[in-house]
Amino acid sequence: MNNEQHTIHEFDINIIHEFFSNTERQGPGSPQETLKALKFIDGLTKKSKIADIGCGTGGQTMVIGENTPCEITGVDAWSGFINQFNHNARIKNLQDRVKGIVGDMQNLPFKEEELDLIWSEGAIYNIGFERGLWEWRKFLKQGGYIAVTENTWFTEERPAEIQEFWDKIYPEIDTIPNKVAQMQKAGYLPVATYILPDSIWLDYYSWSAKRREIFQKKYKGNSTAEDFIGTMQYEAELYYKYRAYYGYMFYIGRKL
DSSP states (O other): OOOOOOOGGGSOHHHHHHHHSSSSOSSSOOHHHHHHHHTTOOOOOTTOEEEEETOTTOHHHHHHHHHOOOEEEEEESOHHHHHHHHHHHHHTTOTTTEEEEEOBTTBOOOOTTOEEEEEESSOGGGTOHHHHHHHHGGGEEEEEEEEEEEEEESSSOOOHHHHHHHHHHOTTOEEHHHHHHHHHHTTEEEEEEEEOOHHHHHHHHHHHHHHHHHHHHHTTTOHHHHHHHHHHHHHHHHHHHHTTTEEEEEEEEEEO
């Protein structure tokens, strides 16, 4: 196994897309956790507008669409995901209120103070937690909400192996108090901060293991694909070994 530390974005985009396509979610999460976070958001009506940034194929977006009357726009950089997103919306008869568009989270196509809620499960790291909070804030109405999941340290100290891995993969990983402080500094009132359960990671890595097995057979001898598979496997092994030290947090804030 190649355990050289890479981010998945260093690999061929076609391989990444194929690996994560035709699945409900592209990262750890569940409908139950999406619904739990949604309960902290007040005042949503049929006139409210929501943006799901880095929506993927829209597993969480469809849950929001089925449990609110709002107009929802999913934004993702990969057109294949957006095609699946809009197909899923049609299947669930949500297409009149829920649509996916291809877009860049660094240059979102919304007007200032247009949105009532910005949602982003497992995706804000692509722009960076602190940067996303600052740059996306202008799109929210006064009193609007932001709800994101973010990989976070649970302890002040942790073993060198996992520290070095995340320093390479996502240097912005930080402790809970520091993440909350970043949210406050960016102009939000923290409404809820809580740890997502181990089960979302265990389910995700179980799915990933089955997917890796398929890829190993399909791309045997393809060094790029094999390196990608090795990176995904190494990440999973580290989580099983060190999950007491880190995991996903939901951070929900209201624009002041």
